[in-house]
Amino acid sequence: MKDIIAKRIKSARTLSGLSLRELSEKMHGVVSHNAITKYEQGLMMPDSKVLLALAHALSVKPDYFFRPYTVNIENIEFRKKSKLPKKEVSAIKEKVTDSIAKYIELEQFLNISSNFINPIKNIIIKDGDDVEKAVDSLLTHWKIGFNALPNVIELLEDKEIKVIELDADENFDGLSGWANDSVPVIVINTNFSIERKRFTALHELGHLLLSFQSDLDQKLIEKLCHRFAGAMLIPKETVFHELGESRKKISLSELIAIKETYGISIQATMARARDLKIIGNDRYIQFCISVNRNENLKKEIGFGQYVGKEKSSRFKQLLYRATAEEIISMSKAANLANQKLATFRDEFIEI
Template sequence: MTPSEQNIFGNRLKLARKMAGFSLQELADALENIVTKQALHKYEMGLMKPSNDALIAISKALKVKPDFFLKTDQVELGEVLFRKKTTLSKKIEESIIEKVRYYVERSLEIENILGLESKFENPLENFVINNRNDIELAAAELRSNWQLGLIPIHNLVEMLELRGVKILLIDDVDDIDGLAVYTSEKIPIVVVNTRNKPIERIRFTVIHELAHLLLILNKSIEDNPKEVEKYCHLFSSCFLLPREMLIKMIGSTKRNYIKIQELIAIKEYFGISIRAIVHRLKEMEVITESYYNRWVVYISKEYGAKDEPGKYKGEEKSRNFDQLVNRALAEELISLSKAATLWDVTVDQLRNGYIGKQ
């Protein structure tokens, strides 16, 4: 056993501190000198153990239960692929990563309790993307493999969770759109920031982040970050709105004029923004580049930089984790206290009717 593996409390303390977005000094300040910065450093290094009073104080300051520090099965994450602005601070980035790790830990724990196997196979692992036409084929292949047909997918999050993808919807700073990462056990994780975003953009981002994990791009594309983003954007459009259905709804492979009401109908049926629809029509050469540019100008002038007419009435919610915890409770596989730990709430909240975040 390595020193790092032996230092369970120190590793968990560092995880909780970063999850809360605290530096050592900020945590010491929050503890009001009950524990000094120097002592916290020694705890994290495994050079000293806290007293019971210090442990309780640290737990309260970091808003975790004391048994959080005893868990030994920390999830290992691979390279985290962030979609963020350059203004996103390192502290917030680390906080988000640790929140993701904590969520996945709890997800895997409840699956283990129920005897479920976390397994994921990438249907596109042997499909190498060499050009933009391959993206259309890859999106169709994924829909076919997952038996989704050509119809709209009304809850992407639920659909992906049932296929082994861990989805975490967060409400965080505007400087991040989402991230994608595999665990060391090859479990895919998609995180999407929902703050100030319409549901159509949330749906688009979910599939964009999934594309980062599933697409096998040739080296010339992979070595160009801007091209990678364009390919993931295109995959999201192709997956959300299959070519055959768009042609059927638009009525032709060539259009010189399209009414806004047509685009609103497609948006409200498939849950994809009008901006993404007209961009897809341009990519498919249904409309010309100049007509596409006129649409971009029109939408921005009439509705602003972010708004547009029409609203998709579907929902994007994560239910799988809550359902598993409720199932374990019903089958008496876990206690009320354990359920509270998994849900990261108090036992009193459970007794008052809390059944999950759905």
């Protein structure tokens, strides 16, 4: 129990983004930062008064410090080199760990077991052509065809992938990893446009599913995951159908129509056209220069929008089910949802 409390104190402090001194100050000097260090190292045990003060300062319930660890997240990867400070990176990872722990605990209450299978693990990826083959194989195996994906997050959750949305800084795109060495996890920033959320989720799926040749560097792997995401949103044969196999120029009107149909950004569609040699690299570079000169085009403000829903909902659905079947109490459900009991009760009644 001492080890659990020690780890939970450090976890909650990391989650809050507080230093040892800042936490001590927020506790109004109930204990020194040196004492908190000893708590986190398991050298001292806080008494009930200190635990209550810690819970208040860290915005957690007192029972948080006694909750056993059931989740270990490995191979966390950011979509690109993060501009976030190390403290914020650590806080994001703690939030993810806490969310997944609650997710798995809820599934255990409902006797739901995950048995994720990667259907393309035996395809070794060394270049873009291999990515195209892997995407075709995955779409066939998952029986989702080559048309537009109406809801990417829903698709991933149906395939037993845990999707977590975080309210995060704009410098954070997403991350992926494994919980308990077997449960795939994808995290995305809820503040981005729907097209970017779709692309990011599928880019992270690429990190989870693709088996890269051992000598590939990280920069190339990122590019190949970009290609994977684009290919999932609009597969090769679909791109050829929409644009043809060879073009000198592509109109903005065509790109907007594709964006509104397939939920892929204008810039990602042009990257697909370049990758598939529909346009030459020089034409693609000219397009990128034009984009960088126009801030609205760069952010794609006023250039069409995909009308759809991209929101993680499976956790809440399971929570309502467990509550309705009285498998867990209303109080426990509120705790798992990280909500006040009154708030969850009102929300549950509305369903």
